[in-house]
Amino acid sequence: MRNYWRNLSLPWLAVGALLLALPVVAAPTLPGGVIADLKSMERQLQDGEHAEVRRHGRAQAQRLEGGNASDRWARALYLQLAASAEARSGDAAAAAELLAEARGIRGMESAQMDRWQRQEAGLRLQARQLQQARDLLGNWLERHTGSAADRWLIARLLSEDGQWSAAASWVESALELETRPDGSHSAFAAAVLQRSGDKRGALVIIEKRLTQAGDDATEWRRAAGLAQQLADAGRAAAIWEAGWQRGVLAGSDDLEQRIRLHLAGGTPARAAELLAQSLSDGALKDSFEHRRMLASAWQAARDHDHALAAWQSLARQSEQADDWLRLGQLAHGWGRWVLARQALKRAHTLGAGEANDWLRNLPPKDSSREDSF
Template structure:
């Protein structure tokens, strides 16, 4: 995680030197200011190790001095912290800032600025608990920006305190309604873990338009919609991702078909699967043929559903597939096909087929019975 110290490396020290009267900080000699600014320039020239060593040496030499020495010592420690940060040692940088803000005479406002930076460095150094305590202390005196609210949410999430993290996420979203990908992922995760899946889905959906190249965002949004009991919304999200080219490949195509089937558009699922099999975009295997049969069945297209189930049964030679075909034909009043399929199912060991066969109407009684028997087993619609 980038810290303010990393992204704005040298601004703070120069500002402190220029603004010291307003901060009621002790006056520094011209030589001291020149030395501090010289180290600042060397920091800007990437002389990180040299700046760290010189700044720490000066800070140690000034320990126990007068008010001016203590203020200079704090500034040297701030420079050392900047150097440590660039040397990828965030915890060492945090320790220097902690020491600087604890020096007697450092103004509260300045100490709080260093405290806020230290919290970010502690988090970067995997000290989430200490970072959270620091930021909690800082929030007692500051409202903070959305940046600060996101950080607090991240700290709480690191400790799996989802409900507390969700409160900070919601505060952050008030000022940052369309966060970047990383923060949107954090927000969605926190809200989902806190039990507010609707809000989590809303965050992800706001990111979809900007997530053209991120298929996982689209998959997650569809998955959340499914868990919320809205398969139609899931299918619509997946379809949009497919049309944008974000979702692609056989696995995503198969999921697209399954979501249409679950989302109340089974005829569309069947049409997609039919064309996919014809174009060899999906394997022409039994799993896909069964999926096609279920799709036409859900769409209540009698002719295509029965034809698809016959194809499955003939390919598999399995008794349960013939039984499925027989039950479906029975329910739709296709007696000849029902009898043929049930006989084959019975021959293949499906015991249920006998009950269905015994309830088939006599052929010469079709007109009188209307094609059913009063005491036959319940047929599948």
């Protein structure tokens, strides 16, 4: 998120223009000479004479220090123009200090002080004084509704400080004003909600983004991952399947994850069909691991014939005691006594000690109603 500040261009942070115009508020009457001087400084500022405006504004502000109400008001205006000159010259930190000084003058009108505080927050942000910017803007928002941009900004400032819960509250507040956030805002919102622990809220935002995500596979994977974290495997499988059908997700790794999500998400028969086809056409490596996954998928789908055939084929190829034992246990549970006896005997021969216990629980051979599988 830190790269965000490098390209910050929020409209209300265009402080050069905001500081230029003199405030129109109820204020003490100023002498004609002071008014003429201030207007002359404005013209100089427009003409780019920043150094002169900065020098003269500071000097006048120092001269008027400690005066009456009219002097204090004039001093604040000189500080404002000097701040604008600093901002125009690229020294946001110096401009912010001058505005802070203006805000601290006794007797200033509260509405004007608020406007300067908002501008100072922007200057602090431009100067990368993030904590001060956050405090100023947060305080300002306690008294003002603010725009969606204000709310996004305070959320970002809070996130920079790792205050995820507070940032999430402002994200939700921003979404109340901006129901269709742009890509950067929605991505930021999802990240903050996820970090704050609101994974369900993050997933809702990410799912809305998916229709606009195009070929950004990262967004699809992130959405599916969040659904898994929420223990919603079916939702994760649906998201992954949609990404696959759109062509965003592709390749053997994504194909295997697609199958695993279907297996975990309550559609094991679909997982088995996809895996069988993938092993047949070479999309996935024909390995013992994949063969076990295929057998487990048919087993989870309660497809007895396909499951037993898959386990038997695997056991014959692997000659692993555990594979023969699993086949025997499954055949035993489904009443396929002959197959169970054959598999359990083979498992015992290969070293599966518990196979004997299962064999003792089989019915006598003459009671078997099935002679072959």
